[in-house]
Amino acid sequence: MSKSKAIYSNRCWLEGKLQPATVTFAEGVITNILPYKTNDAEDVGDAIIMPGAIDAHVHINEPGRTEWEGFDTATQAAAAGGITTIVDMPLNASPVTTTLAAMQEKLAAATNKLHVNVGLYGGLIPNNIKDLEDLIKAGVLGIKCFLVHSGIDEFPNVGAVEMEQALPILAKYNIPLLAHCEIDETKANSDLASNPTNYQSYLASRPKAWENEAVDLMIDLCSKYKTPVHIVHVSSAEALPAIAKAKANGLPLTAETCPHYLLFEAETIPDANTLYKCAPPIREKANNDLLKKALTDGTLNFIATDHSPAPPAIKEIESGNYAKAWGGIAGLQFLLSGSWTSLKDSMSIEKFIPLLTEHPATFLNINHRKGSIKIGYDADLVIWQPDESFFVTTESIFHKHQLSPYCNKTLFGKISQTIVNGKTAFKDEKIVEKNAGTIVYSVSNNQ
Template sequence: MRKIFSSQCWIEGKLQPATISIENGLIASVELGQTAGAEIVEGILMPGAIDAHVHVNEPGRTEWEGFFTATQAAAAGGITTIVDMPLNASPVTTTLAAFKEKQAATEGKLHVNCGFYAGLIPGNSGDLPALMDAGVLGVKCFLVHSGIDEFPNVEEKDLSEAMPLIAKYKLPLLAHCEVSDGFVSKEFLENPTSYQAYLSSRPQKWEVDAVDLVIGLSKKHECAVHVVHVSAADAIHNIAVAKSEGYPVTAETCPHYIYFNAEAIPDGQTLYKCAPPIREKANNLLLKKALKMGILDFVASDHSPAPPSIKAIDTGNLLKAWGGIAGLQFLLPASWTSLKGMMTVEEFIPLIVDHPAKFLKIDNRKGKIAVGYDADLIIWKPEETFEVKPKAILHKHQPSPYTGNELFGKVSETIVNGTTVYKDGAIVGNSGKMVFSKGSKL
């Protein structure tokens, strides 16, 4: 048994002095105050962050990122559970056979816990019940081309076919909300290294129209809908209205949408390319306010890495570069650095712990310091700063837009299922497990 005391433990929604005992991978006791024989730690002792939006890419594209490297990076960033998206692996996770292949690919590689989503593509609605029986935590779809030809976008008829099935399982449909007009501007074609031209090529209206579509279908089919990576502040109002009317609509944004801004992104810097794009500072301030108000429910990394060779780093061609931000390791510090000026630590922690756990319906065993819960814990120092250096980045590939930035919030230790996995800058363990939904029948 290990006993840990911190003067700042995240218990019942507030920071307070407490001693936590860990035994057999679980929290065995929680005692307010300091007890005899407890190890004293400096910093906040809290549940590990939960990243509900990660692209791991294994099997099939492990040269982009794999479970071994992704979960190491997660542990270094204070994340104890990730959820893997269905589209960047090959085969894509749209059948039960593909899901089993992905599960097999995790063997011996999980430094943190990992859950999974199924994918919805045209024509695979019949595969969804088996995937949901197998324990996926939700179903992901795109309303615009995903970038992966094996994972085509759906249309309204596909959604109307699938959503009643998903609703029966009480799982969320996660939607990449952009609806393309199919038009690439002459400006962007002629100036492919211009960030402003790229930004103009994916206007806010794409997001707003898509959000309105899925909200309307959510109302019609009584299916929970989750809007991933909200970047357009123009979409916030309709999300807020749907929630106020009691519809099962949730939404997330990402650290890169609140940490970076379009005005400061130089031309030809493809590491900043993602979809939807990083928008202007005034827009991104509204995203922060929506997080504080509870309109946006939590922050997720949308870690979408790729080899430098397809990021077009050498040419700076934003038209050809693969879109995606490598940011898994920086979910916690980049989000906190962005938000610390407008919210307290107590207001911030739920955005990366409590709220994603509730959304994933794993809050009966994760995301809380309470007896019987999984001992997924971190020791975090919110006022301690560090510079992001390439040699400390544990993603498969080091290039990241966060490199060289000074961030607040250093993680000194990450404990997964009772075992220390990361401590003082080094990976020291490997104890992650697969995470399945409550309704899993396999």
């Protein structure tokens, strides 16, 4: 038996309220919660103790593209950012996670590199319907697809035909279909080809209409099959009314947005600075204010980073070419601080905390052991100071590459400690205990 550990705060997140409490844990599990400070407790004062943040949308790229990112660096960055569980997308690793064999290769590659917990998604591409059930039985937390070219040739996009084949299989296991919602049928009115370093030209090259059309298609499919459908990284606020209506009609539809769509705005993104390139693109302030409102009113369920880094050459840092650069933002470490910085003036902390904890846990169907502080739940905790700001230096970034639009920014929400399965993964700016994480399997798998 390992010794139990206790932490006390004046502001512990319990049952939807910040309140004084000591949380005790042993063997990776929360064993006691008391409404006062116990003698053996580490006292963190007014710092918030809450469930570790959950990032349901991360591209780790290992195996196969480890020069882009890997399990070792990504999970250290997560721990430094107050995240205790991340879920890895079926691309951009190679092989892509569209078969059981590829999933097993990924699990093997992750061995001894998990400093936070990691779940996996499987992928839906043309011609792998036969593989979905194997992936689900092996414990993936969802199945992801693209409705437009993914940027990775091994992961082609699908259309309604393939999704209609997949949805009855997913329904059988109550596993969500996650969709990258852009359909490029409307002609974009952009001069990006002749003006490739201009941000406004890049923005115009991926119009809101692409997203809106794709979201409408996903809502139709959700309505037809009555099975969980999830819209990843909503950027177009024009898609929000349709999402809200579908939810009001009782459809099992969920949606996320990302910190970069909330914190940055098209009006101030510099030309030739491809750190900000992602798809769908970061849009204008008025649009982004509506995304914030949608997080408040429940139209959007949670926030995830869509961490999708690439090496400097592939990110076209030198050329600043928005047409050629990899579309993806490196932001894993800044899920909590980036989101809080963007929302703190418009949202209460009580409204904010579930967006990174209970809500993603519920979406992933892991809320019986993660996303809340309760006796018997996993001891996944973060201790942080919402009022404390910090300046993001290159040296403080744990991602494989220190290239991020969050660099040289002042953010609020300093992480002082991250506890993963009862082990101190991160404390006082340093990784403390390595390999604290485990693989998180779905409940439909028997492992």
